[in-house]
Amino acid sequence: LSDSDCCSCHEKWVGYRCNCYFISSEEKTWNESRHFCASQKSSLLQLQNRDEQDFMSSSQHFYWIGLSYSEEHTAWLWENGSALSQDLLSIIEIQKGKCAIY
Numbered sequence: 001l002s003d004s005d006c007c008s009c010h011e012k013w014v015g016y017r018c019n020c021y022f023i024s025s026e027e028k029t030w031n032e033s034r035h036f037c038a039s040q041k042s043s044l045l046q047l048q049n050r051d052e053q054d055f056m057s058s059s060q061h062f063y064w065i066g067l068s069y070s071e072e073h074t075a076w077l078w079e080n081g082s083a084l085s086q087d088l089l090s091i092i093e094i095q096k097g098k099c100a101i102y
Contacts (some may be wrong), residue, residue: 044066046067046080
């Protein structure tokens, strides 16, 4: 069985380990991408583990992930409110709380 055999994804979506991923060729802001995902009953990527991170790193495209800086919690949080695991991603902040790369 291949990794995508256990799940069925819509056309133009890629299946991996029973998750479906869509990487748009359209250039969008983070908020535009978040709204597009919501319109598809989906969400921006929340990395769960190194295996998923490695899979996504193989993409030749840039993409947004569902991570943002919370001033209230002074921490990077996923869209579902959970905290970023420093073991999973090493964040390099360009401007404190404004922009980051990994």
